[in-house]
Amino acid sequence: MSSREDETLAQAAVAALTGQLDLAPKPGLPDPRDLGVLAGRRDHCSLRWSAKALAPGLAAMAAAARRTGEPTPQLRAELGAIGRSTEHSVGLAGGGHKGALWALGFLVAAAALLPRAGARDVAAAAKKLAAFNDKGAPRRPSRGSTISAKYGAAGARGEARAGFPHVRRALDALTTARSAGATEAEARLDALLTVMSTLQDTELLYTAGPLGLRHVQAGARGVLESGGTATRAGRDALTALDADLHERGWSPRGSAGLLAGALFLDSLPVAAMTGAV
Template sequence: MTISLRWQSRAGRELHAEQIGDLASLCLKLEVATHPKPGLVSQIDNGAHSDMDAELLCRSADTLTAFFRELAVAGAEGAGMSRLRAIGVAAERAMLAATAGVNTHRGAIFGLGLLCAAAGFRSALGLRKSLGDVVSQRWGDDILSGPISLRSHGAVAARRYGAGGARAEAADGFPSVYDIALPALRAARTRAPDDEEAVRIQTCMTLIANVADTNLLHRGGPEGLRFAQASASAFLAAGGVGFAEWRARAVDIHHAFVARNLSPGGSADLLAMALFVERLER
């Protein structure tokens, strides 16, 4: 497929790709800097994770910056899925080397990485499509037909329980980002206009309540997923971050997740992706 690029120089592509990569890494760090998120790592505690903390997650995010930039350049140059996948594999190796083998951001490498590539592609061609549409239309078929990771807990849970998982989410243009997370971000700002952390917590709770998170399925099976969704739904039904004592209630839910060893890592990735998309599409 021949593509006519708007940018005339590689230097121009790399400059914009640097901004895209930096933003992707920042959004991963914003997710970490959010507390309380049920079962998830923050600067306050490690949630349901015994093998990672906020410092490790931020180190991982810094390590991935260069690869997010590379994915944006590849997208701008019209790369196919095979090239994007190769960059993703290299990113995962670098992540594991930086974290002594801990899987901090495998899901984010896939989802956020595709959005970085889409941002580069969209800018190069001057398109007005959403990033999700770019991913679905340009790489969707190859995402579904590509090799399946046998190491990913989320992928194993998706196969075991018949959930769509990250591949289906990406191939469909990230409906959980566009139909759930972004509306939640906008609505939360009317409830907490001066508290961006509260906005992120409300959005995370909305994702947990509405997404079949394969990380929850891996850790708790269908019962764990139902518990997580019911807990988040009850928080939202009580007013979410608009409720006067919302933070104490969110902390209680967080502790309940930790007690059950539940961690909605897929929702955490989707939150970071939504923050990224919002800033590029605002």
């Protein structure tokens, strides 16, 4: 691939992330409604602004993968170094998106390795990349890894090493909802709820504990079992869940990042997606 194609992959990933941010209502997550609330204005606007700061790092990850040509320990180390540098840049731009950066980074690099592959093959290549240890990673455990160890949750690393199963489930949910006549926004919300219904979100485990996590998972399943967001009953259940999570201050950020990964894979050329999921 050329450098222009690396930039295209990076911009597609950023568009997927901002597309996730534009959805509403997202239970417990920042969305455009925050623009009308003074307390939330900075949060949502800064997330949209800082999302753009991911583009140079993601393009560099794609270029590194294209140059290397296959999943190797050396490429994994280079992706880790680029990712940490990008985290710093995003922090200067307003912060956020740490989980999304790593998910999108692996997927962008995998898409650069396999430019004509479908979503399933891209996820499989990302799995191979994630299987290597990042020797340059800080020795000090992150909050996510500490919570993963405490509760036995897969966390972001486990999700990547498993080949992004929740990203693939979100893609399936998108296809199902679209086939049933849902609008694009409804399909994406159903995909988010599908991830929320089963993901062991380390952010939720940190803020709400295992009981809180199960509460959120049950709430997401309740929306889907009511018919999804395209139905009146499902929409009512979504509104109730949204109010509940905002009142509790619980935010399923891990699910949001994985939805962005699904939207990125969904944006790959249609010809490459045939039979992918």
